[in-house]
Amino acid sequence: MHYLGIDVGGTSIKAGLVNEAGRVLESRRALTVADDLNGFLSALTELVRGFQKAAAIDAIGIGVPGLHSSRTHIIETSPNLPCLRRVNLEELLADQVHIRTISENDANAAAYAEFVCGAGVGLRHMAHLTIGTGLGSGFVLNGSLFTGASGYGGEFGHTVLNAGSARQNAGRLCGCGNHGCVEMFVSATGIVLTAEDMMREAPESLLHDLEWPLTSEKIYEVAVRGDAIAREVFKETARYLGIACANLINLLNLEMIIIGGGVMGAGDLLMNSAREIAQRHAFPSAYADCRIVQSKLWPDAGMIGAAMLARDR
Amino acid sequence: MHYLGIDVGGTSIKAGLVNEAGRVLESRRALTVADDLNGFLSALTELVRGFQKAAAIDAIGIGVPGLHSSRTHIIETSPNLPCLRRVNLEELLADQVHIRTISENDANAAAYAEFVCGAGVGLRHMAHLTIGTGLGSGFVLNGSLFTGASGYGGEFGHTVLNAGSARQNAGRLCGCGNHGCVEMFVSATGIVLTAEDMMREAPESLLHDLEWPLTSEKIYEVAVRGDAIAREVFKETARYLGIACANLINLLNLEMIIIGGGVMGAGDLLMNSAREIAQRHAFPSAYADCRIVQSKLWPDAGMIGAAMLARDR
Numbered sequence: 142m143h144y145l146g147i148d149v150g151g152t153s154i155k156a157g158l159v160n161e162a163g164r165v166l167e168s169r170r171a172l173t174v175a176d177d178l179n180g181f182l183s184a185l186t187e188l189v190r191g192f193q194k195a196a197a198i199d200a201i202g203i204g205v206p207g208l209h210s211s212r213t214h215i216i217e218t219s220p221n222l223p224c225l226r227r228v229n230l231e232e233l234l235a236d237q238v239h240i241r242t243i244s245e246n247d248a249n250a251a252a253y254a255e256f257v258c259g260a261g262v263g264l265r266h267m268a269h270l271t272i273g274t275g276l277g278s279g280f281v282l283n284g285s286l287f288t289g290a291s292g293y294g295g296e297f298g299h300t301v302l303n304a305g306s307a308r309q310n311a312g313r314l315c316g317c318g319n320h321g322c323v324e325m326f327v328s329a330t331g332i333v334l335t336a337e338d339m340m341r342e343a344p345e346s347l348l349h350d351l352e353w354p355l356t357s358e359k360i361y362e363v364a365v366r367g368d369a370i371a372r373e374v375f376k377e378t379a380r381y382l383g384i385a386c387a388n389l390i391n392l393l394n395l396e397m398i399i400i401g402g403g404v405m406g407a408g409d410l411l412m413n414s415a416r417e418i419a420q421r422h423a424f425p426s427a428y429a430d431c432r433i434v435q436s437k438l439w440p441d442a443g444m445i446g447a448a449m450l451a452r453d454r
Numbered sequence: 455m456h457y458l459g460i461d462v463g464g465t466s467i468k469a470g471l472v473n474e475a476g477r478v479l480e481s482r483r484a485l486t487v488a489d490d491l492n493g494f495l496s497a498l499t500e501l502v503r504g505f506q507k508a509a510a511i512d513a514i515g516i517g518v519p520g521l522h523s524s525r526t527h528i529i530e531t532s533p534n535l536p537c538l539r540r541v542n543l544e545e546l547l548a549d550q551v552h553i554r555t556i557s558e559n560d561a562n563a564a565a566y567a568e569f570v571c572g573a574g575v576g577l578r579h580m581a582h583l584t585i586g587t588g589l590g591s592g593f594v595l596n597g598s599l600f601t602g603a604s605g606y607g608g609e610f611g612h613t614v615l616n617a618g619s620a621r622q623n624a625g626r627l628c629g630c631g632n633h634g635c636v637e638m639f640v641s642a643t644g645i646v647l648t649a650e651d652m653m654r655e656a657p658e659s660l661l662h663d664l665e666w667p668l669t670s671e672k673i674y675e676v677a678v679r680g681d682a683i684a685r686e687v688f689k690e691t692a693r694y695l696g697i698a699c700a701n702l703i704n705l706l707n708l709e710m711i712i713i714g715g716g717v718m719g720a721g722d723l724l725m726n727s728a729r730e731i732a733q734r735h736a737f738p739s740a741y742a743d744c745r746i747v748q749s750k751l752w753p754d755a756g757m758i759g760a761a762m763l764a765r766d767r
Contacts, residue, residue, distance in 0.1 A: 208740070210739070218737075266602055283598075292707070300705050301701055301735065302617050304615050304616050319735050394605070395603065422632050426531070426606055
């Protein structure tokens with residue numbers, strides 16, 4: 142049996158032919174059309190047809206960013222892909238290619254991949270965080286993918302980590318409309334915001350010599366070159382990540398937190414320090430149950446997970 | 455069939471004879487002995503024997519504050535009851551009274567009560583918060599009591615809501631050793647801390663006339679008398695409660711958040727405002743799934759839940 146896993150991103154769509162065991166046999170990319178549903182669907186259909194020439198596809202799984210209803214299978218909203226708002230993508234694509242199609246939130250799909258064939262095999266309680274431009278997250282609880290009452294669950298990136306006070310708010314305005322979301326501290330975006338905060342009080346930092354706009358990659362390079370403030374930016378990001386992990390550990394008593402995403406290129410600068418902070422903030426017995434590890438499947442987790450959901454649903 | 459539900463608190467132990475349907479037929483109290491295990495166990499045994507004279511007890515459930523291991527059934531730690539550290543209370547009590555006994559974290563027991571015979575009957579995803587001196591919490595996910603890998607899960611009160619920054623921490627030191635825990639904002643303790651913060655900038659407030667130590671009850675009375683600052687303290691507490699609820703809604707896509715505890719005496723001052731804030735902070739489709747309601751069983755939820763766990767386990 143062969144499954145097609147599709148990971149829809151803000152700029153490109155990745156699709157992979159995946160076998161029964163979750164191994165990617167072949168993969169392709171197409172550009173995402175964000176604002177025109179017909180254009181989006183054409184690109185998707187063409188991508189699928191390219192694979193159909195080479196192999197019989199038994200089912201298709203699509204991971205999409207945004208709130209996906211497990212009741213109606215409709216994508217309620219997708220901030221970066223306005224054309225997918227209130228769309229049943231499963232039906233639309235299946236009508237075009239005549240293959241059974243399922244859809245799921247992309248971060249949930251990625252978590253499912255690590256659960257069935259990545260770092261989390263055999264576990265019953267785990268979280269998967271993808272630290273990129275934003276912070277994606279998915280959860281396995283009691284041995285199955287947790288999506289909540291209607292499939293909207295798992296949005297840890299949009300929980301508030303800095304509520305501030307009525308008289309002094311936390312300042313960092315998130316795309317979701319809230320201030321102080323985890324995503325505004327633990328993500329490439331968060332790294333830039335933390336750097337901007339720290340630079341103001343450190344005119345000597347090499348960060349001031351960087352060309353605008355700042356990016357987490359540029360800040361990372363300056364940190365590697367030894368700039369104290371740039372290093373402090375990563376230390377502070379690791380502190381937020383560690384507290385975020387401790388929150389998940391105290392709330393959910395997880396066995397594993399798996400971390401992937403582009404920001405993990407700075408893995409060593411983040412992981413050890415985040416583990417230390419998490420240990421300091423979580424209950425010792427709960428922390429002892431949990432390992433914080435790097436993703437095995439990133440950057441293919443979303444694609445593989447979508448294929449494995451097509452296999453298992 | 456009759457079950458004995460026991461709710462162990464920091465100052466008193468409440469026990470109730472509960473029927474199959476979760477109705478309390480008779481209840482008694484004893485003082486808690488916090489620092490001597492033999493004394494604690496004697497009080498518990500005597501309490502049970504009192505009931506045994508009146509009815510045949512089929513099983514006993516005990517809710518205890520602290521981390522309770524679902525693997526070993528040992529109470530790992532109980533901050534306010536040092537004598538229970540590393541104790542298998544199930545075994546000790548069953549040996550004395552010869553009745554099958556199960557133990558569970560008290561906040562989990564309370565959540566279970568609302569789930570099987572309170573406000574949450576028939577739901578699959580709910581949270582129960584007890585806002586008292588601290589903030590207790592228990593969760594039902596996918597239709598069963600969620601306790602995580604080893605039974606330590608559900609400690610929402612000890613997740614960080616104000617992480618501050620490396621250069622400016624959130625200030626409020628929690629009993630668990632962290633700064634900025636939800637419990638330090640949403641609890642009687644939190645109300646006092648918020649009042650102390652606000653009074654500093656408001657020398658005209660009637661709060662300054664209160665006798666020390668401040669309590670949430672005294673602050674409530676001043677709020678009811680119309681003092682603007684005291685009212686602002688409750689508004690700010692409702693803001694924290696609302697953000698905390700939104701965090702749970704975005705993370706877990708719950709159908710209901712049930713709130714009980716002594717602080718809910720100030721119910722109207724808190725609930726409406728908390729709902730409004732939660733709505734503003736949660737994803738609209740996830741918020742639409744969730745009702746935020748007052749507990750049906752408080753203050754007996756812990757006792758009833760312990761009895762119902764004895765029935766069902």
